[in-house]
Amino acid sequence: MGFLVLIVRIMGRISTFRSYQFVLLLAATLAVIAFYYFGSERHSFSSTTKRIRQTQANTNRNDADLTESDIFRSRKGSSEAGGQRYHALMMFTKVDRSRSLQDKFRVAMLSMVKLAHFLEGEVLVLHFVSDQASQELGQRMLQEFLQDAPFKYEVSIIFHDVVELTQKLFPIVEAMQKHFSAGSGAYYSESIFFLSVAMHHIMPESLTRIVQLDLDLKYKTNIRDLFQEFDKFPPGAVIGITREMQPVYRHTFWLYRKENPKTRVGEPPPEGLPGFNSGVMLLDLSAMRASTLYNQLLKPSNVAKLAEQYRFKGHLGDQDFFTMIGMEHPELFYSLACGWNRQLCTWWRDHGYGDVFQLYYGCDGPVYIYHGNCNSPIPDD
Numbered sequence: 001m002g003f004l005v006l007i008v009r010i011m012g013r014i015s016t017f018r019s020y021q022f023v024l025l026l027a028a029t030l031a032v033i034a035f036y037y038f039g040s041e042r043h044s045f046s047s048t049t050k051r052i053r054q055t056q057a058n059t060n061r062n063d064a065d066l067t068e069s070d071i072f073r074s075r076k077g078s079s080e081a082g083g084q085r086y087h088a089l090m091m092f093t094k095v096d097r098s099r100s101l102q103d104k105f106r107v108a109m110l111s112m113v114k115l116a117h118f119l120e121g122e123v124l125v126l127h128f129v130s131d132q133a134s135q136e137l138g139q140r141m142l143q144e145f146l147q148d149a150p151f152k153y154e155v156s157i158i159f160h161d162v163v164e165l166t167q168k169l170f171p172i173v174e175a176m177q178k179h180f181s182a183g184s185g186a187y188y189s190e191s192i193f194f195l196s197v198a199m200h201h202i203m204p205e206s207l208t209r210i211v212q213l214d215l216d217l218k219y220k221t222n223i224r225d226l227f228q229e230f231d232k233f234p235p236g237a238v239i240g241i242t243r244e245m246q247p248v249y250r251h252t253f254w255l256y257r258k259e260n261p262k263t264r265v266g267e268p269p270p271e272g273l274p275g276f277n278s279g280v281m282l283l284d285l286s287a288m289r290a291s292t293l294y295n296q297l298l299k300p301s302n303v304a305k306l307a308e309q310y311r312f313k314g315h316l317g318d319q320d321f322f323t324m325i326g327m328e329h330p331e332l333f334y335s336l337a338c339g340w341n342r343q344l345c346t347w348w349r350d351h352g353y354g355d356v357f358q359l360y361y362g363c364d365g366p367v368y369i370y371h372g373n374c375n376s377p378i379p380d381d
Contacts, residue, residue, distance in 0.1 A: 083121030085156075086227050087210040089199075091192070092128040093162050095215075096137045100375070104216045105138075107378065109145045111219040118153035118224055125156045127210070129192065135159045165202065166191050172198040175300030179307040179324075182315035193317035196239075196281055198298065200288035208286040214279040218370040218378045225368070226340060230282055233334045238291050240282030240334040241322060242341035246348040247360050248316075249275035249323055255311035265310070265327050268359035273330075275323035278316075279371040280341040282334070294332055297325050338363035344376035 090108075095101045118124060128138055142157060173194040181190050196212050203210070209230055229240055250257070250266040252275075257266055264273045288294055296302055306312070306324055314320030326333050342363055349357040372378040 085123050085125050087125045089127040089210055089212045092130040092134050092138055096133040108217045112223055113149040115219055115222050117222050123154045127158045129160045129162050131162050168202045176303045180314045180317055180320035196318045197321055200285040210283050212281045216372040221368045236331045237334040238284050238287040238294050238332050240336050241276045242336040244275040244277045245343040245361050247353040252314055274360055278319035339365050339367045340369055341371050342367045343371045343373050345374035347374050
């Protein structure tokens with residue numbers, strides 16, 4: 001209709017212009033029409049779907065320059081300028097090679113978008129650390145998931161190149177990897193599993209809070225509620241995290257426990273220190289940047305000192321690091337309720353710890369997020 005009105009107005013003025021003036025006016029009008037109707041990549045969907053737009057990100061650009069134009073944007077309705085952004089990050093590497101990971105991602109995303117609800121003007125920003133092949137697959141899967149989702153809020157999706165992030169991480173975490181990684185060698189490819197440890201160093205300072213989530217999750221509540229847990233951090237806390245629900249660290253700290261038979265390290269809750277599970281983490285990046293204590297603990301000499309003190313040799317990456325420093329400095333951590341990361345793995349029950357397993361595995365209270373770690377089945381709705 002707008003196009004027809006514009007043409008009528010032009011035709012009404014033909015008599016007052018010389019021919020060349022009319023040609024110039026018509027050319028300018030068509031250029032404007034082309035910009036708004038084609039340059040903006042506008043698509044028409046039904047009223048129950050969202051417009052999805054993808055633009056090519058410059059892969060050579062620093063991550064600090066990433067904006068929401070680097071992504072899919074999926075929305076129903078419009079957000080207010082300057083509305084609050086809720087950032088969540090997931091590892092999305094080698095997904096193209098694994099049907100199991102694809103199935104887990106499907107469960108996670110469909111349950112998330114089904115239950116999520118945000119206020120007017122708020123935006124959920126999903127970050128994925130990915131290789132190129134997995135990114136292409138992820139874009140197709142997300143388009144499918146979001147196109148028929150019932151939400152009425154805006155979602156922005158940013159893909160970060162795993163190679164570029166690894167290059168930035170490796171100098172920071174290289175020295176600690178020998179204490180918390182399986183295998184041997186330079187551990188270069190495993191650096192990405194320490195992203196949460198040093199994310200405050202490689203993400204732009206404008207990014208102040210982010211939630212890091214495993215792929216093998218199923219959401220049972222509005223994910224917005226998880227972000228509200230940031231407001232419960234006590235002074236000095238920089239990370240929100242749930243306790244480990246298996247006797248993993250009873251085992252890992254075995255030598256320290258033998259030398260210190262009265263220690264709480266590795267003991268079950270509520271009085272013990274069972275360690276952490278990194279499946280769901282709240283990272284207060286501003287607090288991590290500002291914490292002198294936390295950044296001192298990243299120094300290789302201090303990592304080595306604590307690893308020697310606790311006779312620690314792990315293989316679970318960031319989770320091991322957080323567990324080890326949490327034994328010495330619990331004030332750095334806010335304890336999330338177990339229902340925010342209800343782990344389902346029972347591997348250790350059948351591998352030497354059946355007599356104490358339930359002391360770790362129990363979780364009273366409502367379940368907000370199921371975690372199907374070690375390929376454990378997640379209950380159906």
